[in-house]
Amino acid sequence: xxxxxxxxxxxxxxxxxxxxxxxxxxxxxxxxxxxxxxxxxxxxxxxxxxxxxxxxxxxxxxxxxxxxxxxxxxxxxxxxxxxxxxxxxxxxxxxxxxxxxxxxxxxxxxxxxxxxxxxxxxxxxxxxxxxxxxxxxxxxxxxxxxxxxxxxxxxxxxxxxxxxxxxxxxxxxxxxxxxxxxxxxxxxxxxxxxxxxxxxxxxxxxxxxxxxxxxxxxxxxxxxxxxxxxxxxxxxxxxxxxxxxxxxxxxxxxxxxxxxxxxxxxxxxx
Amino acid sequence: xxxxxxxxxxxxxxxxxxxxxxxxxxxxxxxxxxxxxxxxxxxxxxxxxxxxxxxxxxxxxxxxxxxxxxxxxxxxxxxxxxxxxxxxxxxxxxxxxxxxxxxxxxxxxxxxxxxxxxxxxxxxxxxxxxxxxxxxxxxxxxxxxxxxxxxxxxxxxxxxxxxxxxxxxxxxxxxxxxxxxxxxxxxxxxxxxxxxxxxxxxxxxxxxxxxxxxxxxxxxxxxxxxxxxxxxxxxxxxxxxxxxxxxxxxxxxxxxxxxxxxxxxxxxxx
DNA sequence: TATTTGCAACTTGTATACTAGTTAAATCTC
DNA sequence: GAGATTTAACTAGTATACAAGTTGCAAATA
Numbered sequence: 001x002x003x004x005x006x007x008x009x010x011x012x013x014x015x016x017x018x019x020x021x022x023x024x025x026x027x028x029x030x031x032x033x034x035x036x037x038x039x040x041x042x043x044x045x046x047x048x049x050x051x052x053x054x055x056x057x058x059x060x061x062x063x064x065x066x067x068x069x070x071x072x073x074x075x076x077x078x079x080x081x082x083x084x085x086x087x088x089x090x091x092x093x094x095x096x097x098x099x100x101x102x103x104x105x106x107x108x109x110x111x112x113x114x115x116x117x118x119x120x121x122x123x124x125x126x127x128x129x130x131x132x133x134x135x136x137x138x139x140x141x142x143x144x145x146x147x148x149x150x151x152x153x154x155x156x157x158x159x160x161x162x163x164x165x166x167x168x169x170x171x172x173x174x175x176x177x178x179x180x181x182x183x184x185x186x187x188x189x190x191x192x193x194x195x196x197x198x199x200x201x202x203x204x205x206x207x208x209x210x211x212x213x214x215x216x217x218x219x220x221x222x223x224x225x226x227x228x229x230x231x232x233x234x235x236x237x238x239x240x241x242x243x244x245x246x247x248x249x250x251x252x253x254x255x256x257x258x259x260x261x262x263x264x265x266x267x268x269x270x
Numbered sequence: 271x272x273x274x275x276x277x278x279x280x281x282x283x284x285x286x287x288x289x290x291x292x293x294x295x296x297x298x299x300x301x302x303x304x305x306x307x308x309x310x311x312x313x314x315x316x317x318x319x320x321x322x323x324x325x326x327x328x329x330x331x332x333x334x335x336x337x338x339x340x341x342x343x344x345x346x347x348x349x350x351x352x353x354x355x356x357x358x359x360x361x362x363x364x365x366x367x368x369x370x371x372x373x374x375x376x377x378x379x380x381x382x383x384x385x386x387x388x389x390x391x392x393x394x395x396x397x398x399x400x401x402x403x404x405x406x407x408x409x410x411x412x413x414x415x416x417x418x419x420x421x422x423x424x425x426x427x428x429x430x431x432x433x434x435x436x437x438x439x440x441x442x443x444x445x446x447x448x449x450x451x452x453x454x455x456x457x458x459x460x461x462x463x464x465x466x467x468x469x470x471x472x473x474x475x476x477x478x479x480x481x482x483x484x485x486x487x488x489x490x491x492x493x494x495x496x497x498x499x500x501x502x503x504x505x506x507x508x509x510x511x512x513x514x515x516x517x518x519x520x521x522x523x524x525x526x527x528x529x530x531x532x533x534x535x536x537x538x539x540x
Numbered sequence: 541t542a543t544t545t546g547c548a549a550c551t552t553g554t555a556t557a558c559t560a561g562t563t564a565a566a567t568c569t570c
Numbered sequence: 571g572a573g574a575t576t577t578a579a580c581t582a583g584t585a586t587a588c589a590a591g592t593t594g595c596a597a598a599t600a
Contacts, residue, residue, distance in 0.1 A: 107551055
């Protein structure tokens with residue numbers, strides 16, 4: 001990896017682009033200019049690979065595509081009307097998130113849910129969100145509190161109507177908001193990636209009676225503690241909230257053993 | 271994302287592959303068969319894309335390639351003697367780790383170090399490792415303790431000899447070992463990914479006198495607390511150890527502002 | 541009938557040609 | 571000479587052809 005920059009292409013110091021800030025990646029203002037008219041420049045940045053990726057990502061995350069299902073490049077090619085190149089790009093992105101498994105010269109399959117990864121995801125999420133909520137206590141503004149209360153109200157409404165998917169989205173938004181308020185939006189991205197595998201698993205379990213109401217109560221407890229400025233209580237409330245996730249696990253390969261992989265993965269070197 | 275499996279390709283139930291475990295990804299035992307002769311099947315699984323990826327990853331992580339440096343696909347093509355396809359695959363993997371920035375139709379550049387990401391990485395790492403070390407207290411076996419003591423001895427030796435790079439590797443191994451002992455090797459993978467950006471930054475700062483000895487002292491304090499079965503002390507020792515990382519930050523764009531990006535990134539939707 | 545062997549139809553990995561967009565330098569205009 | 575405009579040389583995204591390996595069925599053999 002010697003040169004790359006001191007090499008042939010940029011010989012003269014004048015237009016030598018090495019590490020010059022004027023020559024850094026030029027930022028383009030994407031399609032979010034004047035907010036009203038998104039005309040035709042809005043979706044322009046989404047490449048074919050992006051579209052395939054997002055569609056597959058959603059289908060795998062929602063368990064619409066079940067673990068082990070083959071996802072052949074050729075089939076996707078026909079399905080999306082694009083060539084193999086963007087399809088492959090999408091699949092390789094998904095492979096990095098362990099949402100698909102690519103077996104060279106053999107096939108590509110919807111990723112099986114890693115059991116050990118599930119446990120680690122829950123543990124890691126709890127550690128991160130407890131830390132986040134502690135920081136939220138100090139940093140949340142009055143506007144933030146208003147937003148959180150509005151979110152709680154929205155959750156109540158969705159729960160009453162029994163709209164599960166929107167409720168799930170609102171739940172995510174709630175936790176994401178806490179992370180943002182704490183000043184750690186990037187950490188929420190990490191959590192979200194971890195969460196996907198857990199969410200996939202939970203699609204397999206029956207929704208428990210009254211769970212939504214319980215979630216709202218726990219969310220409310222967190223918000224109350226934040227508003228009271230009580231970090232310890234907020235942390236404990238969040239910990240208890242997330243601990244509920246562990247309960248209905250334990251029955252892993254009971255019904256669908258083929259959806260899971262029990263390996264203590266060795267091939268992990270990203 | 272309707273079918274993919276109930277679709278044309280696998281019509282008859284007999285060889286319908288949907289979610290059948292017999293049809294799950296066939297595990298190949300890679301080049302590690304009879305351990306002696308790896309003949310020519312050993313390196314066969316590493317594709318060209320893997321090689322390019324690993325080489326670039328190392329060069330970027332070690333700051334051999336500085337932020338903002340253009341990494342043209344064509345140049346890499348010539349450098350590695352492969353076509354654009356594997357080069358692009360490698361770059362797209364790196365883009366997902368934010369180690370390169372791909373600007374469509376314009377160029378690909380070594381990723382600038384995200385300042386906000388640095389802070390979040392340190393905070394997240396601390397939360398995770400403190401949680402990990404608490405779990406280590408309960409789960410570490412006598413063999414584990416022996417291993418940790420050996421690691422400490424090795425660190426002392428490397429520090430005495432002033433071998434910085436091996437010391438850094440030993441430091442990583444120490445933390446990775448704690449995570450494994452706690453039962454969360456996957457969480458270490460997350461931490462490692464976070465750590466890369468921090469490591470890149472630290473390459474820019476001068477190594478402080480006596481820092482290695484301090485690190486060893488702190489590591490020793492952690493191990494002592496684990497051996498004593500004192501989770502609180504172990505957690506506090508780890509927290510203090512990792513807090514040291516924050517200290518010499520603050521002087522961000524001082525010398526090399528062009529290496530950093532201060533955005534509160536909006537384009538984040540992996 | 542049970543076993544082996546070979547082949548045919550898949551799969552992903554790679555190379556390459558082409559498209560469309562960007563950028564900066566060179567040229568033209570005033 | 572200064573500024574606006576054209577243009578040529580880049581860039582990454584995509585399509586497609588080919589190479590190499592895997593898999594499972596089918597036919598041949600015992």
